[in-house]
Amino acid sequence: MNAILPWAIDFALLCFTLAMGCALLRLLRGPTAQDRVLAVDTLYFSGMLTVLTLGIDFRSMIYFDIALLMALFGFVSSTAMAKFLLRGEVIEP
Amino acid sequence: MKQQPLLAVLGVFLTVMWLLLNDSLSVGQLALGALCAALISFAVARLRPLRARPRRLHLAIGLLFQVGLDIIRSNLAVGRLILSTSHRSPHSAFIQIPLELRDPHGLAILSLIVTATPGTVWSGHDADHNVLTLHVLDLQDEAIWVHTIKQRYERPLMEIFE
Amino acid sequence: MNAASVPLWAALPAALLLVCGGLITLIGALGLLRFDAFYARLHAPTMGTTLGAGCVLLASILVFSALAQRPVLHEVLITVCLLITSPITTMLLMRAALLRRQG
Numbered sequence: 001m002n003a004i005l006p007w008a009i010d011f012a013l014l015c016f017t018l019a020m021g022c023a024l025l026r027l028l029r030g031p032t033a034q035d036r037v038l039a040v041d042t043l044y045f046s047g048m049l050t051v052l053t054l055g056i057d058f059r060s061m062i063y064f065d066i067a068l069l070m071a072l073f074g075f076v077s078s079t080a081m082a083k084f085l086l087r088g089e090v091i092e093p
Numbered sequence: 094m095k096q097q098p099l100l101a102v103l104g105v106f107l108t109v110m111w112l113l114l115n116d117s118l119s120v121g122q123l124a125l126g127a128l129c130a131a132l133i134s135f136a137v138a139r140l141r142p143l144r145a146r147p148r149r150l151h152l153a154i155g156l157l158f159q160v161g162l163d164i165i166r167s168n169l170a171v172g173r174l175i176l177s178t179s180h181r182s183p184h185s186a187f188i189q190i191p192l193e194l195r196d197p198h199g200l201a202i203l204s205l206i207v208t209a210t211p212g213t214v215w216s217g218h219d220a221d222h223n224v225l226t227l228h229v230l231d232l233q234d235e236a237i238w239v240h241t242i243k244q245r246y247e248r249p250l251m252e253i254f255e
Numbered sequence: 256m257n258a259a260s261v262p263l264w265a266a267l268p269a270a271l272l273l274v275c276g277g278l279i280t281l282i283g284a285l286g287l288l289r290f291d292a293f294y295a296r297l298h299a300p301t302m303g304t305t306l307g308a309g310c311v312l313l314a315s316i317l318v319f320s321a322l323a324q325r326p327v328l329h330e331v332l333i334t335v336c337l338l339i340t341s342p343i344t345t346m347l348l349m350r351a352a353l354l355r356r357q358g
Binding site for chain 1: 261266267269270271273274276277278280281283284285287288293296297300303304307308311312314315318319322327329330332333336337340341343344347348350351352354355
Binding site: 110113114116164165168171172174175176183185204205208209210211212213214215216217228230 | 279282283285286289290292294295297298299301302304305306327328329331332335338339341342345346349350353
């Protein structure tokens with residue numbers, strides 16, 4: 001009965017990997033630039049969830065800090081790219 | 094003098110964040126967090142030309158629960174739409190909603206709520222006429238959406254911020 | 256893997272939450288592929304960033320609280336951070352798409 005948690009962790013990791021695959025396909029195929037930015041955002045986000053799940057798997061709290069940093073960097077990078085699409089420059093004078 | 098309560102709210106929020114980040118409740122961390130929070134909230138007060146005056150904060154708790162419930166509900170709806178086998182594409186459209194809420198902080202929170210709920214994205218706001226443009230993924234009845242946004246979210250936000 | 260085992264009262268709901276979170280994130284990413292208009296695609300990943308992330312973070316809180324025998328709540332920080340930041344990206348992308356369509 002106690003094998004249910006490792007099984008669930010494996011299942012969740014599989015789901016996140018498939019989600020990253022979908023986002024990668026959209027990144028390669030996306031007709032417009034904003035599609036690609038959206039795909040990168042989804043990739044970053046699925047990566048963050050993967051790191052969190054691995055943290056549960058290894059019973060280590062260090063993964064929490066990595067996940068927090070990934071969430072922040074994902075936000076900064078995709079916002080910078082979206083802003084570039086919107087205005088043509090990231091930091092306005 | 095009117096700004097004092099808000100500074101306290103920001104300070105308490107930052108202290109709680111600090112304690113969560115360090116994952117401890119020791120006296121040393123509490124003191125350090127409170128010191129940092131006080132310094133940051135005084136520094137930030139100079140950067141904000143505009144101040145929110147939230148009142149009746151107890152209404153915010155009810156709003157938070159409502160938003161959580163709606164997020165779960167609309168997640169299910171959008172999931173069903175994605176997994177539906179029929180190959181019709183969803184009837185997505187932009188709708189215009191005239192708003193009465195004027196406070197910029199209230200509008201900012203309304204935009205976060207609307208966008209965080211799957212199925213609707215805030216896609217523009219006309220400041221002159223105070224009209225919100227909303228993109229809805231699967232539009233069936235426009236009047237229901239207008240009614241939902243106005244009754245469920247705008248009313249409590251107006252009571253909190255105005 | 257660490258030998259420390261999670262008690263059943265935490266393992267069962269955590270497993271359920273992990274499965275739910277994984278499925279919801281996967282469905283959101285599938286929507287990214289399935290819809291044919293960009294405006295429709297923009298809605299799909301929101302599923303993952305709200306309920307999917309919420310499930311995984313709740314599972315993480317449960318497991319670590321059970322292991323440490325005290326409430327470990329710091330995953331709440333990621334939830335707050337995601338709830339504030341992910342709508343901003345979505346709104347910026349929506350406005351960029353509207354602008355680029357006109358231009």
